[in-house]
Amino acid sequence: MNRPIINSWQSVEQEVRRRIQTREWAPGELIPNEADLALEFGCARATVNRALRRIADSGLIDRRRKAGTRVALQPVARATLDIPVIRREIEDRGMTYSYLLLSRTEAVPPHAVSATMQLPAHDAQLHVVALHLGNETPYALEDRWISLAAVPAARQERFESVSSNEWLLANAPWSHGQITFAATQAGREDAARLACDPGQAMFVIDRLTWNNNAAITRVRLKYPPGYQLRTDI
Amino acid sequence: MNRPIINSWQSVEQEVRRRIQTREWAPGELIPNEADLALEFGCARATVNRALRRIADSGLIDRRRKAGTRVALQPVARATLDIPVIRREIEDRGMTYSYLLLSRTEAVPPHAVSATMQLPAHDAQLHVVALHLGNETPYALEDRWISLAAVPAARQERFESVSSNEWLLANAPWSHGQITFAATQAGREDAARLACDPGQAMFVIDRLTWNNNAAITRVRLKYPPGYQLRTDI
DNA sequence: TATAATTTTATGTATGTACATATTAGTCTG
DNA sequence: CAGACTAATATGTACATACATAAAATTATA
Numbered sequence: 001m002n003r004p005i006i007n008s009w010q011s012v013e014q015e016v017r018r019r020i021q022t023r024e025w026a027p028g029e030l031i032p033n034e035a036d037l038a039l040e041f042g043c044a045r046a047t048v049n050r051a052l053r054r055i056a057d058s059g060l061i062d063r064r065r066k067a068g069t070r071v072a073l074q075p076v077a078r079a080t081l082d083i084p085v086i087r088r089e090i091e092d093r094g095m096t097y098s099y100l101l102l103s104r105t106e107a108v109p110p111h112a113v114s115a116t117m118q119l120p121a122h123d124a125q126l127h128v129v130a131l132h133l134g135n136e137t138p139y140a141l142e143d144r145w146i147s148l149a150a151v152p153a154a155r156q157e158r159f160e161s162v163s164s165n166e167w168l169l170a171n172a173p174w175s176h177g178q179i180t181f182a183a184t185q186a187g188r189e190d191a192a193r194l195a196c197d198p199g200q201a202m203f204v205i206d207r208l209t210w211n212n213n214a215a216i217t218r219v220r221l222k223y224p225p226g227y228q229l230r231t232d233i
Numbered sequence: 234m235n236r237p238i239i240n241s242w243q244s245v246e247q248e249v250r251r252r253i254q255t256r257e258w259a260p261g262e263l264i265p266n267e268a269d270l271a272l273e274f275g276c277a278r279a280t281v282n283r284a285l286r287r288i289a290d291s292g293l294i295d296r297r298r299k300a301g302t303r304v305a306l307q308p309v310a311r312a313t314l315d316i317p318v319i320r321r322e323i324e325d326r327g328m329t330y331s332y333l334l335l336s337r338t339e340a341v342p343p344h345a346v347s348a349t350m351q352l353p354a355h356d357a358q359l360h361v362v363a364l365h366l367g368n369e370t371p372y373a374l375e376d377r378w379i380s381l382a383a384v385p386a387a388r389q390e391r392f393e394s395v396s397s398n399e400w401l402l403a404n405a406p407w408s409h410g411q412i413t414f415a416a417t418q419a420g421r422e423d424a425a426r427l428a429c430d431p432g433q434a435m436f437v438i439d440r441l442t443w444n445n446n447a448a449i450t451r452v453r454l455k456y457p458p459g460y461q462l463r464t465d466i
Numbered sequence: 467t468a469t470a471a472t473t474t475t476a477t478g479t480a481t482g483t484a485c486a487t488a489t490t491a492g493t494c495t496g
Numbered sequence: 497c498a499g500a501c502t503a504a505t506a507t508g509t510a511c512a513t514a515c516a517t518a519a520a521a522t523t524a525t526a
Contacts (some may be wrong), residue, residue: 007480021406021444033506044481049507059315065488065507074402076317077440079412082292083310083466169307173254179312181462183416183434201416201434207310207466211254229414233316233440240510266476277511282477298477298518 007043012051015041020060020071030070031061079231083179083207086132086140086165086221095134099163102129102193106155109145116208117215119147126154128164131193138194140227144219151216165219168209172216177209181229186222194224203227240276245284248274253293253304263303264294312464316412316440319365319373319398319454328367332396335362335426339388342378349441350448352380359387361397364426371427373460377452384449398452401442405449410442414462419455427457436460 006012016037019025031037034052038045056063059076063069090097106124108114114121126146132139144164146154151172159167182204191198203223209216239248249270252258264270267285271278289296292311296302323330339357341347347354359379365372377397379387384405392400415437424431436456442449 009479017408021408023406027403035506045507046482046509047480049509050479053508063507066490066505067488068506074318074321074399076315076321077410077412079314079316081312081314081464083312085307085309088307088309166307170260173256175250175254177310177466179310179464179466181414181436182460183436183456183458185418185432185434199418199432201418203414203416223416225416227415231314231412233410233412242509268476278477279479279512280510282479283509286478296477299475299520300518301476 006041007047009047009050009054012037012041012043012048013054016051016055017060025071027071028073030068033068077233079233081229081231083205085169086142087163090132090134090139093134095139096136098133098136099161100131100133101158101160102131104128104159106148113145113218117145117147117218119149119215123149128159130159130163132163138224141190141193141222142219143222144217146217147215150211150214164217168217172211174209174211174216177207179208180206182206184222186224190222194222196224200225203229205229239274240280242280242283242287245270245274245276245281246287249284249288250293258304260304261306263301266301310466312466314462314464316438318402319375320396323365323367323372326367328372329369331366331369332394333364333366334391334393335364337361337392339381346378346451350378350380350451352382352448356382359384361392363392363396365396371457374423374426374455375452376455377450379450380448383444383447397450401450405444407442407444407449410440412441413439415439417455419457423455427455429457433458436462438462 006015016031025031032040034045034048037048041048052061052063052069055061056069059078060072061069062072084092087097105127107127108122109125109127111121114123119125126148128142128144128146130142132142142163142165146164146168148155151168153171154167157167183201184204186194186196186198186200186202188198190202191200194202202225205221205223206218207221208218239245249264258264265273267278267281270281274281285294285296285302288294289302292309293305294302295305317325320330320332338360340360341355342358342360344354347356352358359381361375361377361379363375365375375396375398379397379401381388384401386404387400390400416434417437419427419429419431419433419435421431423435424433427435435458438454438456439451440454441451
């Protein structure tokens with residue numbers, strides 16, 4: 001049998017995906033092991049390994065030592081979302097970016113905020129409210145709490161010309177975080193700021209950022225009706 | 234100088250991330266090349282390569298042949314979202330899943346639907362409306378159009394006991410797709426089905442699925458107020 | 467001096483070998 | 497027959513080497 005040589009991890013990945021897609025390897029089925037595939041494809045096991053590792057990362061196959069590799073029964077669709085700096089998001093959509101600071105105060109945050117940040121309930125934090133605009137129209141309303149314990153330098157920054165978003169990125173390293181997407185109705189104040197009607201549905205992104213065990217900031221971004229977050233799978 | 238040996242790709246990744254996080258390697262800065270790092274860490278270049286490749290995938294560094302590797306100036310937060318089958322999503326939250334078919338018809342879809350699916354505007358498609366419930370309460374309202382051209386077998390399926398979601402996963406292979414997240418206000422019908430009030434903000438997920446060049450299905454999932462999509466970054 | 471050809475260099479990939487590790491399957495033993 | 501060892505096996509990782517490739521830097525050329 002004269003098999004074509006498939007000797008790049010990309011081609012191995014493509015071929016394996018093809019076999020799964022065409023049901024040549026059915027869901028739940030055990031596929032040949034790396035050594036056999038390497039032999040069949042005419043490449044090294046490391047090459048097969050890299051391809052299969054990528055496919056496993058995408059959720060299409062499950063791999064376990066000794067047990068082997070099998071096609072996932074119900075592949076989860078795994079989407080990768082890029083959450084850029086808002087300025088870039090706006091500029092990438094071909095609009096000119098501008099920024100408007102609405103308020104900057106030191107205050108004790110609502111209990112829900114200090115609780116999710118795992119910070120003492122009575123400690124004051126920096127509270128920044130700002131509007132991001134694209135082509136002079138409201139694009140997103142930012143409501144941010146910054147832990148002064150974690151980022152004391154923020155006390156010196158007015159956030160009038162540079163957004164807290166970018167300032168923090170440049171000045172407060174972070175290790176991990178959590179993002180939450182949701183929908184809520186615009187209150188009267190939200191509506192006025194986002195130039196929409198009260199009661200309309202806003203898309204909301206909450207982000208909580210940590211540096212190791214210390215909460216850095218919690219930001220809530222409210223987008224006016226019509227905003228869409230899109231990604232390929 | 235007696236350097237500790239860092240000879241697993243995990244430890245290399247951790248150490249590099251640490252240096253970036255502590256600003257030992259500042260944003261925008263060129264970091265040592267793979268060969269030098271391998272020498273310093275006491276491991277093979279392939280090991281450094283794998284670690285750096287992963288870090289690049291996460292958006293923290295930018296790599297270019299010959300130009301070298303530099304710390305990203307404004308790292309995009311890259312979030313990976315798992316979109317499981319709804320049944321699993323509900324069961325993973327510890328609720329018992331149930332499913333209610335609301336309607337199943339063959340009809341010509343609205344123009345917006347046929348257009349995004351790149352299918353002839355006058356062709357009838359299968360239209361399935363169903364409710365997914367957790368612990369007997371509405372969890373998500375599904376509104377789905379299925380291309381009969383791409384999945385003729387769907388005509389034989391009643392979707393009364395098995396949801397179109399799971400049936401399609403098992404019977405219609407797909408190669409890629411697109412997901413859109415948004416927020417909209419509940420109409421009167423939505424509200425009745427999702428047991429909420431008209432006008433309240435629903436979280437909406439639109440998914441468009443393709444098999445190579447043929448659109449398979451377009452599904453819109455509406456979630457009642459309070460629903461959150463969460464992920465770690 | 468602008469442009470084209472060439473060299474250099476850092477990353478990207480492929481390979482064979484070796485060993486580590488998790489997990490299953492089998493076997494031994496009380 | 498239950499439970500404890502033991503062998504077998506597929507994936508996971510590390511390494512040294514080699515060559516491929518993109519792009520910057522340099523040199524040659526019109």
